[in-house]
Amino acid sequence: MYHIRFVFGLAVLLLTACAQQSPVPPLNLDVPLVDVSARFVTERFHAGDAHEEHDGHAGEEGTARSEWQFWRTASRIEMNIPARQTGEVWMRDGNAVFHQKLFHADRKIVEYQSADLDALNVPMQWRTNELMIDPQVLQQLQVDAENWIDGHPALELSGAVDGIEYEVVWLVDLNLPQHLSKQDADGNRETTRLLNVELMAQASVQQPDSSGYEIIDYADLGDRERDPFVIRIQNQLPGGHAHTH
Amino acid sequence: MFTQLKQRKSPLAAAIGLLLLAGNVNAQDAVPASAEEWFKHGKQTVKAAEKLKHNERKARNVILFVGDGMGVSTVTAARILEGQLREADGEFNRLSFEKFPYMAHSVTASANQQTSDSAPTATAMVAGIKTNDGAISVDQTINRTEPSADVTAAKSVKTIMEQAEERGLSTGVVSTARITHATPAVNYAHISNRDWENNTNLPAGATVKDIAAQLIDFPYGNGIEVVLGGGRSNFMTNQSVDPEYPTRKGSRTDGRELTQEWVSQPKSAYVWDQAGFDAIDPSSTDRLLGLFERSHMKYEADRADDTAGEPSLADMTKKAIEMLQKNKKGYYLMVEAGRIDHAHHAGNAHRALTDTIALSEAVKMAQEMTNDKDTLIVVTADHSHVFTLAGYPSRGNPILGKAAINGVELKDSLGLPYTTLGYANGPGFIGEGTRKVFNPLTEGYVAAEYVGTKSRPDLSGIDTTDPNYLQEAAVPMGSETHAGEDVAIYAAGPKAHLFHGTQEQHVIYHVMSQALGFSGSHWGW
Numbered sequence: 164m165y166h167i168r169f170v171f172g173l174a175v176l177l178l179t180a181c182a183q184q185s186p187v188p189p190l191n192l193d194v195p196l197v198d199v200s201a202r203f204v205t206e207r208f209h210a211g212d213a214h215e216e217h218d219g220h221a222g223e224e225g226t227a228r229s230e231w232q233f234w235r236t237a238s239r240i241e242m243n244i245p246a247r248q249t250g251e252v253w254m255r256d257g258n259a260v261f262h263q264k265l266f267h268a269d270r271k272i273v274e275y276q277s278a279d280l281d282a283l284n285v286p287m288q289w290r291t292n293e294l295m296i297d298p299q300v301l302q303q304l305q306v307d308a309e310n311w312i313d314g315h316p317a318l319e320l321s322g323a324v325d326g327i328e329y330e331v332v333w334l335v336d337l338n339l340p341q342h343l344s345k346q347d348a349d350g351n352r353e354t355t356r357l358l359n360v361e362l363m364a365q366a367s368v369q370q371p372d373s374s375g376y377e378i379i380d381y382a383d384l385g386d387r388e389r390d391p392f393v394i395r396i397q398n399q400l401p402g403g404h405a406h407t408h
Numbered sequence: 409m410f411t412q413l414k415q416r417k418s419p420l421a422a423a424i425g426l427l428l429l430a431g432n433v434n435a436q437d438a439v440p441a442s443a444e445e446w447f448k449h450g451k452q453t454v455k456a457a458e459k460l461k462h463n464e465r466k467a468r469n470v471i472l473f474v475g476d477g478m479g480v481s482t483v484t485a486a487r488i489l490e491g492q493l494r495e496a497d498g499e500f501n502r503l504s505f506e507k508f509p510y511m512a513h514s515v516t517a518s519a520n521q522q523t524s525d526s527a528p529t530a531t532a533m534v535a536g537i538k539t540n541d542g543a544i545s546v547d548q549t550i551n552r553t554e555p556s557a558d559v560t561a562a563k564s565v566k567t568i569m570e571q572a573e574e575r576g577l578s579t580g581v582v583s584t585a586r587i588t589h590a591t592p593a594v595n596y597a598h599i600s601n602r603d604w605e606n607n608t609n610l611p612a613g614a615t616v617k618d619i620a621a622q623l624i625d626f627p628y629g630n631g632i633e634v635v636l637g638g639g640r641s642n643f644m645t646n647q648s649v650d651p652e653y654p655t656r657k658g659s660r661t662d663g664r665e666l667t668q669e670w671v672s673q674p675k676s677a678y679v680w681d682q683a684g685f686d687a688i689d690p691s692s693t694d695r696l697l698g699l700f701e702r703s704h705m706k707y708e709a710d711r712a713d714d715t716a717g718e719p720s721l722a723d724m725t726k727k728a729i730e731m732l733q734k735n736k737k738g739y740y741l742m743v744e745a746g747r748i749d750h751a752h753h754a755g756n757a758h759r760a761l762t763d764t765i766a767l768s769e770a771v772k773m774a775q776e777m778t779n780d781k782d783t784l785i786v787v788t789a790d791h792s793h794v795f796t797l798a799g800y801p802s803r804g805n806p807i808l809g810k811a812a813i814n815g816v817e818l819k820d821s822l823g824l825p826y827t828t829l830g831y832a833n834g835p836g837f838i839g840e841g842t843r844k845v846f847n848p849l850t851e852g853y854v855a856a857e858y859v860g861t862k863s864r865p866d867l868s869g870i871d872t873t874d875p876n877y878l879q880e881a882a883v884p885m886g887s888e889t890h891a892g893e894d895v896a897i898y899a900a901g902p903k904a905h906l907f908h909g910t911q912e913q914h915v916i917y918h919v920m921s922q923a924l925g926f927s928g929s930h931w932g933w
Binding site: 238239254256257258259261274276277278279281282283374375377378380382383384385386387388389390397 | 525526541542586590602603608609641646652653654655656659661703704706707709710713715747749750751752753754755756759835875876878885886887888889890
């Protein structure tokens with residue numbers, strides 16, 4: 164179970180106490196999102212298929228588990244996987260969107276411009292990234308129950324969209340999932356659970372400081388054919404391959 | 409070798425020439441529709457070639473255009489696309505520089521590479537020698553990561569830009585890539601590692617200056633007059649907020665604000681957006697630095713989407729010539745279409761070809777602004793890419809589409825359609841379950857789902873003319889690679905006829921140098 168450690172002021176506490184007596188408000192994604200710092204765990208169960216590859220291991224059945232951190236503001240979304248010492252950042256600056264892959268152990272960043280992402284068919288779905296689920300999918304799910312979880316109004320939702328079965332517990336005030344489960348027709352399942360959430364202003368865990376990292380433009384990877392770092396990480400990048408035949 | 413005759417002339421001479429050659433031009437432009445017309449066309453082409461006269465004059469100006477990664481297959485595909493975009497016969501179409509009278513093959517192997525990167529190939533073009541991978545205008549004896557300024561100086565080779573400045577000519581460098589990227593950098597910098605673009609890239613204890621600093625500290629003549637391109641962050645400190653993207657800052661940690669240093673000189677200007685660029689009056693500005701992106705400038709296909717606006721390669725070429733031609737002694741200018749290479753690396757033919765067409769427009773602009781009696785224009789590539797045109801599509805079949813005869817799609821041995829354009833390696837579709845897709849939630853990269861059950865994707869329902877379509881690649885690689893075959897050299901103007909046959913790439917420098925009347929060598933002979 165997750166543990167929430169807000170350090171709210173007196174006014175916020177009073178509001179929360181009042182809110183706990185109130186009905187759960189409806190889903191509303193058309194509001195400015197609260198800046199948050201959160202920690203999640205994701206488990207992926209791969210049903211196994213002799214004709215498929217998954218993370219370089221063809222046909223293996225099993226569960227992979229990883230804990231990761233998440234920071235969300237209006238202009239920046241960052242994810243960090245401490246165990247892998249890697250992370251991802253989406254930045255919004257006016258009409259421009261930048262995406263970065265962070266390699267903390269190497270103190271290097273690979274940065275993508277909008278056109279790179281277009282060419283690689285990487286969708287720039289800012290809303291999906293900050294909500295962690297496609298808002299159109301979320302709005303198609305059926306509300307099964309209403310709840311209050313540690314002072315937060317929550318909706319339990321479920322349903323199938325495009326052949327994927329969803330189960331979601333949604334914290335309405337934070338617009339963040341407390342539980343997000345997806346399963347496809349082959350039995351592959353991905354479950355993400357919230358472990359901890361704080362307001363960004365009171366976050367106890369800060370984003371890794373990447374200000375001194377070397378930034379490598381994605382477009383330059385092809386000209387760094389002898390760079391040991393580039394050779395090592397090429398296949399972890401969008402557009403790369405996990406070919407094992 | 410030569411292509412169709414079309415030389416630049418003064419307006420009067422051009423008008424007379426057009427009158428004289430009217431019949432010929434018409435014949436050249438119209439697509440032959442019968443055996444007789446094809447035969448006649450061939451004969452007229454030879455007749456025009458017979459009128460070619462070598463221009464033995466000394467060049468006052470030299471403009472070197474480089475299409476980074478613009479192999480012959482890229483030129484052919486771009487020629488077809490440019491024609492088809494105008495609803496003309498793409499196969500009969502010619503890009504502006506393909507109409508130049510002289511051509512040669514350029515052997516691009518570097519001193520230590522069969523298939524080269526841009527640093528030694530560009531060095532060959534502007535310094536007259538072959539060198540090793542990653543080397544920026546230093547010779548092949550240097551260590552790839554040489555940190556010493558003294559050692560680097562001892563192994564440096566003087567470039568044509570430096571020699572031009574020494575002789576009182578004006579100089580400029582224009583690129584759609586970062587202006588500190590390998591191809592533009594070879595003109596003004598000397599360094600063993602092309603990646604040392606700002607001071608944070610240098611190894612600890614290095615005394616050699618980074619590439620951006622070398623541009624600003626350029627010691628020859630009265631300095632470079634025109635610098636236009638991308639790479640703004642390499643010229644700003646990490647305390648300076650980027651003017652176009654306020655959430656971003658510069659890269660330098662040595663406290664040097666290089667753009668400020670540039671404008672500290674008299675009659676110097678620095679611009680970073682379209683409005684600033686447009687406001688520059690060449691008659692009252694002697695030195696212009698334009699840095700239009702933090703990193704590379706936009707692809708031509710995406711330029712309209714830029715927040716602050718960016719000039720096209722043709723716009724930048726025009727402004728550069730307007731400034732440089734103020735010097736009656738003449739000028740040297742390099743113009744690079746730097747992103748043809750990047751689009752190919754990404755496996756994206758559309759952007760590679762549209763950037764090639766943008767280069768053609770820039771060359772056309774230069775032709776219109778100069779006279780081939782005194783200006784040598786050279787158009788070439790530093791290296792090729794593993795890009796190909798395949799199958800047996802009908803003449804007129806959309807070049808970005810699927811190979812088809814009279815609209816009926818051709819099929820491979822699996823019974824699946826395929827595109828005319830493709831890559832030997834790279835990030836494009838390759839086979840069942842092998843392409844990774846991006847999953848931002850989990851850091852995982854999962855196998856793409858293919859429609860169909862064959863070992864190639866079924867493209868029947870795919871619009872391969874979409875600008876974001878990645879052409880298929882045979883060998884899966886995160887980034888498509890350069891290719892080692894020769895590239896073409898197209899030339900017009902004084903001494904252009906010295907390009908002939910299959911020549912080593914460093915001969916380009918020697919023809920330009922000969923045309924400008926530069927004698928002697930770095931070594932004193």
